[in-house]
Amino acid sequence: MKTRPHPSKMPHFSSTRRGLGCALVLTGLIAFPAIAQDYGLEGGAIGVEQVERGQQEYLDNCASCHGEDLHSVLSTAPDLTGSVFKYGWAGQTVGAKYNVISATMPAGMGGSLSDQTYIDIVAYILSVNGIATSDDGELPADPEALQSITIAAP
Numbered sequence: 769m770k771t772r773p774h775p776s777k778m779p780h781f782s783s784t785r786r787g788l789g790c791a792l793v794l795t796g797l798i799a800f801p802a803i804a805q806d807y808g809l810e811g812g813a814i815g816v817e818q819v820e821r822g823q824q825e826y827l828d829n830c831a832s833c834h835g836e837d838l839h840s841v842l843s844t845a846p847d848l849t850g851s852v853f854k855y856g857w858a859g860q861t862v863g864a865k866y867n868v869i870s871a872t873m874p875a876g877m878g879g880s881l882s883d884q885t886y887i888d889i890v891a892y893i894l895s896v897n898g899i900a901t902s903d904d905g906e907l908p909a910d911p912e913a914l915q916s917i918t919i920a921a922p
Contacts, residue, residue: 807858807898812917813905814891822892825885829874838896845875853897858921862907863914866890870911883909894919 827836833845840847846856857865870886872878881889887909895901899919907914 806922807853807894808920808922809862809894809899810918810920812862812907812914813902814894814899815906816901816903818888818891818906819895819901822888822890822895825881826889826892829881829885830889833875838893848893849897853893854921857893857897857919860919861915862890862894862917862919863911865919866911866914883911887914 826834833840833842834848835841838848846852866887869890870879870881870883873886874880887907891907907917
């Protein structure tokens with residue numbers, strides 16, 4: 769049979785000390801906020817209008833598998849944000865991602881959309897992942913030119 773020590777011999781923490789501990793933990797959370805992931809494009813830019821077109825095309829052609837918020841709704845379709853973007857897109861050329869998407873998407877119907885539609889969708893995915901838009905930029909619908917544009921990690 770297990771016996772417990774007498775209450776007078778047990779460590780005692782006052783509510784003041786517990787409160788101080790909680791305050792220190794909360795202060796640490798406030799003092800060290802999460803660092804945002806700011807990706808960029810080297811050698812190119814995405815435009816506001818291109819992202820708007822891409823959003824609509826994404827919703828029409830991609831969201832049923834990859835989710836409206838780019839978080840997959842099917843186990844066979846990857847998320848297009850978060851760690852998947854960080855480890856699968858950052859450091860790659862836009863051309864490499866464009867080539868994969870245009871050859872394989874929508875599932876079973878790769879190549880069924882126009883080059884402009886595919887690059888607009890890529891621009892939308894980049895924008896959702898934190899790549900800034902510009903008023904005068906736009907990714908070209910030219911697979912060869914896209915090879916010189918790199919998705920830069922923060």
